[in-house]
Amino acid sequence: MGSINEVAELVEKGKAKLVGAAVQDALDSGCDPTEILNKGMIDAMAVVGEKFKNGEIFVPEMLVAARAMKKGVEVLKPHLSSGSTGSNGKLILATVAGDLHDIGKNLVGMMIESAGFEVIDLGVDVPASKIIECYKENPDTKIIALSALLTTTMPSLKDTVAAIAAEDFRKDIKIMVGGAPITQEFADEIGADGYSEDAASAATLAKKLAGAA
Amino acid sequence: MGVVIFIREQKQIEVPDGTTILEAEIQAGLCPDAPCGGQGKCGKCLVKANGEIVKACQTPVHSEMKVDTLISSQKHAILTEGLNRPVAFKPGLFIHPVKLDKAIAGDNRSDWERLVTEVRKASDLEMTHVEPNLKLAASLFDKRKEGEDWFAIHTRDSILELKKEKPKAYMTAFDIGTTTVVGYLMDAENGTVCAIESMMNPQAQYGADVIMRANYALEHGVEALSSCIQTAIDELLHKLAKKKKIQPEEIYQVSIVGNTCMHHLFLGISPGSLVHAPYNPAFSERLTLKAKEYGLHIHPQAQLLMLPDIAGYVGADTCGCLLALRQDLKDEISLMIDIGTNGEMVLGNKEKMATCSTAAGPAFEGAKIECGMRGAAGAVDHVAYEDGSWTYTTVDHQPAIGLCGSGLIDLVAQLYKAGLIDEMGHLESGQENDSIFVLVPPEKAGNEKGVYLTQKDVREVQLAKAAIAAGIQLLMKELGITEKEIQKIYIAGAFGNYMNPASACAIGLLPPELEHLVEPVGNAAGEGAKIALLNTDELEATDRLVRGIRFLELAASAEFQDTFVDELAFPEEE
Numbered sequence: 001m002g003s004i005n006e007v008a009e010l011v012e013k014g015k016a017k018l019v020g021a022a023v024q025d026a027l028d029s030g031c032d033p034t035e036i037l038n039k040g041m042i043d044a045m046a047v048v049g050e051k052f053k054n055g056e057i058f059v060p061e062m063l064v065a066a067r068a069m070k071k072g073v074e075v076l077k078p079h080l081s082s083g084s085t086g087s088n089g090k091l092i093l094a095t096v097a098g099d100l101h102d103i104g105k106n107l108v109g110m111m112i113e114s115a116g117f118e119v120i121d122l123g124v125d126v127p128a129s130k131i132i133e134c135y136k137e138n139p140d141t142k143i144i145a146l147s148a149l150l151t152t153t154m155p156s157l158k159d160t161v162a163a164i165a166a167e168d169f170r171k172d173i174k175i176m177v178g179g180a181p182i183t184q185e186f187a188d189e190i191g192a193d194g195y196s197e198d199a200a201s202a203a204t205l206a207k208k209l210a211g212a213a
Numbered sequence: 214m215g216v217v218i219f220i221r222e223q224k225q226i227e228v229p230d231g232t233t234i235l236e237a238e239i240q241a242g243l244c245p246d247a248p249c250g251g252q253g254k255c256g257k258c259l260v261k262a263n264g265e266i267v268k269a270c271q272t273p274v275h276s277e278m279k280v281d282t283l284i285s286s287q288k289h290a291i292l293t294e295g296l297n298r299p300v301a302f303k304p305g306l307f308i309h310p311v312k313l314d315k316a317i318a319g320d321n322r323s324d325w326e327r328l329v330t331e332v333r334k335a336s337d338l339e340m341t342h343v344e345p346n347l348k349l350a351a352s353l354f355d356k357r358k359e360g361e362d363w364f365a366i367h368t369r370d371s372i373l374e375l376k377k378e379k380p381k382a383y384m385t386a387f388d389i390g391t392t393t394v395v396g397y398l399m400d401a402e403n404g405t406v407c408a409i410e411s412m413m414n415p416q417a418q419y420g421a422d423v424i425m426r427a428n429y430a431l432e433h434g435v436e437a438l439s440s441c442i443q444t445a446i447d448e449l450l451h452k453l454a455k456k457k458k459i460q461p462e463e464i465y466q467v468s469i470v471g472n473t474c475m476h477h478l479f480l481g482i483s484p485g486s487l488v489h490a491p492y493n494p495a496f497s498e499r500l501t502l503k504a505k506e507y508g509l510h511i512h513p514q515a516q517l518l519m520l521p522d523i524a525g526y527v528g529a530d531t532c533g534c535l536l537a538l539r540q541d542l543k544d545e546i547s548l549m550i551d552i553g554t555n556g557e558m559v560l561g562n563k564e565k566m567a568t569c570s571t572a573a574g575p576a577f578e579g580a581k582i583e584c585g586m587r588g589a590a591g592a593v594d595h596v597a598y599e600d601g602s603w604t605y606t607t608v609d610h611q612p613a614i615g616l617c618g619s620g621l622i623d624l625v626a627q628l629y630k631a632g633l634i635d636e637m638g639h640l641e642s643g644q645e646n647d648s649i650f651v652l653v654p655p656e657k658a659g660n661e662k663g664v665y666l667t668q669k670d671v672r673e674v675q676l677a678k679a680a681i682a683a684g685i686q687l688l689m690k691e692l693g694i695t696e697k698e699i700q701k702i703y704i705a706g707a708f709g710n711y712m713n714p715a716s717a718c719a720i721g722l723l724p725p726e727l728e729h730l731v732e733p734v735g736n737a738a739g740e741g742a743k744i745a746l747l748n749t750d751e752l753e754a755t756d757r758l759v760r761g762i763r764f765l766e767l768a769a770s771a772e773f774q775d776t777f778v779d780e781l782a783f784p785e786e787e
Contacts, residue, residue, distance in 0.1 A: 055648065
């Protein structure tokens with residue numbers, strides 16, 4: 001429907017103030033709420049992610065787009081069946097123990113949320129035990145996403161993945177990793193299920209892993 | 214076993230099969246540049262092996278390999294001069310005439326005790342605790358046979374040497390930068406600098422930045438990195454002595470400044486605590502040590518002075534800058550930024566001071582930028598755009614082969630001014646490929662690919678400058694100081710000296726309103742290392758200085774992310 005395209009455009013452009021009204025318009029003209037969410041917002045954020053990947057836009061534009069989507073989702077929420085905003089599932093996100101850096105992780109969280117996940121962000125310097133505890137409190141979690149910024153934090157990332165792998169719920173979840181010094185090679189080495197090199201790819205990867213999970 | 218023949222360097226080395234070419238280069242003592250520490254990520258270790266261009270760090274040696282390292286003996290522009298603040302000459306190293314007279318019967322004082330009394334008298338210093346120098350004490354009996362009149366070379370708490378003829382004594386100040394090391398030889402009698410020597414920090418073969426090197430140390434032990442830098446300092450000491458035509462043994466004091474990681478590695482301290490949250494130093498206080506215990510072969514009794522560190526990422530080098538500028542003595546509110554491989558900054562005046570460290574990052578040092586390079590011959594160091602034409606200069610006027618930090622900032626500033634980069638950093642060059650701006654086409658350049666800037670390069674510059682800009686904003690907030698109240702911006706460090714303030718302000722690296730306040734102060738850290746030797750009051754002031762300054766850990770600041778993101782964009786034009 002035409003007005004869904006308008007919503008998508010406003011999300012892409014990051015027009016947080018105008019998105020709300022556009023979403024209401026779309027609802028009023030009879031558009032299906034789930035379609036507004038998927039085509040007007042999640043797909044729009046995927047386009048934003050693509051543009052970010054090829055350098056057309058940068059971090060600030062990505063952030064304002066994510067913020068605009070959040071505003072749109074607020075208007076949409078009462079019309080959606082419960083849980084459908086996080087319809088792709090739950091994801092636990094953390095920067096591993098020994099590392100305080102979080103900007104990248106925060107961006108990843110936002111992009112994954114925009115891709116239709118419910119993101120539980122445990123913050124920085126998070127010990128493996130806390131992550132495992134969080135999973136046990138949220139046993140429907142599909143993915144655990146871990147971040148490390150310094151090469152010197154990589155051993156901690158390895159240990160965290162190993163600690164999670166030792167739990168019997170390992171087979172029920174997927175583990176994805178990322179961060180400046182991380183490589184696909186390292187991710188494979190430590191037994192992660194996936195690696196992505198930026199926030200946009202992380203969102204794509206999360207969708208893929210959740211689909212397969 | 215495999216054999217690697219390095220054609221250019223005319224060296225050959227045998228290594229076990231599977232050793233990488235990079236490792237072979239290190240073992241052969243070639244000190245290769247390895248910015249990403251051998252991870253295969255940066256592409257700056259390229260060599261021609263048996264005719265094929267490969268990454269040295271990713272290519273294993275087997276049988277016999279002929280390797281062309283492709284390195285021309287490039288001269289790097291190393292910054293040695295700094296702002297000269299007039300400092301009273303009140304050193305901690307003295308030369309005084311003393312008498313070694315025979316003991317009087319009944320006076321049971323040792324030769325040593327009588328010498329100490331003589332030195333106290335001659336120097337008019339309290340000298341309450343004098344460290345025993347057994348070797349010297351044992352020599353006093355024989356020395357007296359040569360005559361009574363001697364000269365003592367001493368500090369306030371140790372007697373280092375006795376000479377029959379009036380001796381010369383020298384001190385040396387060092388700044389151990391992540392990328393470059395500089396040493397200044399000074400005459401102990403009047404404090405004049407009589408020789409300067411510098412070299413690229415050979416720890417570069419273990420990685421370009423402190424994290425890489427810390428990583429190496431944590432994986433392989435700290436010895437390799439420690440002995441590497443100790444050997445380098447010793448080499449510089451010998452070079453300085455040779456230049457001034459003196460004996461290394463005539464050097465009696467050494468002072469060292471460096472960032473906390475350089476400080477720890479030199480001392481042989483494992484940098485584990487520096488690279489794990491919350492990133493604190495293992496040891497940060499000011500130290501007086503024995504130079505010989507740290508691989509320095511000068512006078513056997515020579516003293517080694519290490520200035521104190523402030524935090525994990527604000528080190529003795531920043532302390533050196535504090536000494537060079539003494540912002541803490543002024544009414545004037547000033548901001549000091551040392552843009553080297555890291556970006557430390559200090560804001561304040563005599564009422565309050567705060568400091569933080571930002572990841573200014575490798576963009577200004579050449580890494581992560583496609584045509585990026587350090588300030589070596591052929592680097593484009595300034596760019597201008599006027600009346601529709603682009604002009605540039607290069608280091609040593611050699612044909613352009615890349616962009617160094619100052620050239621990079623100029624280029625981005627000019628592209629932004631010309632409207633080819635928009636406020637959000639989107640590049641539309643109007644050339645064949647919109648996402649690439651070619652400054653020097655291959656036919657005019659000194660290399661095969663020419664010199665150009667990509668969209669991704671612009672993003673790297675945005676990230677680097679936003680970090681510094683955010684640091685400045687947060688320091689101001691911490692102290693409750695507004696932009697208008699800042700009266701001076703000192704730019705220290707290698708990069709800062711060549712950077713064009715107008716360009717820095719145009720891209721928002723520095724607050725655009727404050728362009729007229731910018732003053733480059735050169736190697737302020739090195740100046741501080743010198744001042745520490747020239748004046749003991751200043752040296753001792755460092756203890757107070759580091760304790761009295763507020764440290765801001767940006768990684769723990771809730772506001773950093775928002776401020777950082779805000780600073781990514783380029784400032785609106787007036």
